[in-house]
Amino acid sequence: MATIDASLAPARPARRTDWLGRSATFCYLAIAAGQLLFVAFILLFYYPPTLTGNFAGWNDKPIIKGFVPGDTAGNLFFAAHVLMAAVLTFGGLVQLVPAIRSRWPGLHRWNGRLYMLCALALALGGLWMTWGRGTWLNYIGAIGITLDALLIIGFAALAWQAARHRRFADHRRWAIRLFAVASAVWFMRVGYMVWGLATGGAGIGKAMDGPFDLFLAFANSLLPLAVAELYLRAGAHGTPAAKKGVAALLTISGLVILAGSAGAWMMMWGPYI
Numbered sequence: 001m002a003t004i005d006a007s008l009a010p011a012r013p014a015r016r017t018d019w020l021g022r023s024a025t026f027c028y029l030a031i032a033a034g035q036l037l038f039v040a041f042i043l044l045f046y047y048p049p050t051l052t053g054n055f056a057g058w059n060d061k062p063i064i065k066g067f068v069p070g071d072t073a074g075n076l077f078f079a080a081h082v083l084m085a086a087v088l089t090f091g092g093l094v095q096l097v098p099a100i101r102s103r104w105p106g107l108h109r110w111n112g113r114l115y116m117l118c119a120l121a122l123a124l125g126g127l128w129m130t131w132g133r134g135t136w137l138n139y140i141g142a143i144g145i146t147l148d149a150l151l152i153i154g155f156a157a158l159a160w161q162a163a164r165h166r167r168f169a170d171h172r173r174w175a176i177r178l179f180a181v182a183s184a185v186w187f188m189r190v191g192y193m194v195w196g197l198a199t200g201g202a203g204i205g206k207a208m209d210g211p212f213d214l215f216l217a218f219a220n221s222l223l224p225l226a227v228a229e230l231y232l233r234a235g236a237h238g239t240p241a242a243k244k245g246v247a248a249l250l251t252i253s254g255l256v257i258l259a260g261s262a263g264a265w266m267m268m269w270g271p272y273i
């Protein structure tokens with residue numbers, strides 16, 4: 001199949017449609033739209049009280065453990081966490097734009113360093129908030145987010161090492177995997193919204209301990225990672241049928257993400273701004 005395909009290539013290159021590339025661009029744009037809404041929420045809801053020292057403002061929205069009077073370390077960790085969350089989310093979107101990488105390699109390098117630094121700080125700080133400060137509702141959820149933190153740390157190290165050794169194909173693969181798992185907390189919010197819209201909230205428990213909560217605790221990082229992996233493999237050595245299959249998956253994922261992001265803005269973020 002691959003041989004027939006390759007032999008046709010010189011005769012009709014212009015008629016080929018790069019479905020995989022186009023669907024990846026569509027999926028990226030859907031992610032970018034949803035993540036920019038998340039960034040807007042963080043900038044409008046968390047930045048003003050955090051930068052003016054009015055930490056009590058965090059609790060104007062339901063969270064597990066935001067501002068706690070007297071808990072200086074915990075409050076400072078939370079403050080650093082939400083400030084870096086916006087930098088990481090925006091920075092990740094910038095890193096993935098090919099035109100920025102090729103036109104301004106210096107920006108890509110410096111933004112990449114900042115992105116990895118924020119990813120490590122969010123993962124390590126998040127681990128401390130979970131296990132040190134005790135911010136969790138149930139063990140399975142806490143273990144799910146811990147797995148995400150470990151994946152972030154591992155993929156950041158591998159992406160950084162590959163870039164340092166100028167192994168750029170490897171660097172791209174690890175950076176895409178890092179983006180997938182560093183976006184897990186955002187995927188989780190989008191996932192809840194899509195599921196809520198589709199089922200009315202079936203399997204969601206009061207303490208986030210229903211079957212859907214437990215599934216999403218791990219799926220928020222492993223599902224995007226699996227889709228990223230399929231995309232990387234189809235792009236590297238997929239048959240034309242595999243490429244079309246992954247293109248369909250990316251298109252559906254993009255549509256689901258758009259619906260979930262709109263829901264998140266309307267129900268989770270917008271009402272608190």
Ligand code: HEM
Nearest residue numbers: 063064065066085122123126127129130135145149182185
């Ligand atoms: C790497 C990307 C991450 C981003 C962008 C991010 C973003 C955020 C944001 C915006 C909040 C405020 C809560 C809200 O409004 O819903 C938050 C809280 C929190 N994050 Fe993260 N986070 C990330 C990673 C992590 C990781 C890896 C962990 C754990 C290992 C973690 C643990 C926490 C905890 C415990 C809270 C407090 C939740 C609460 O009190 O309800 N975060 N994070």
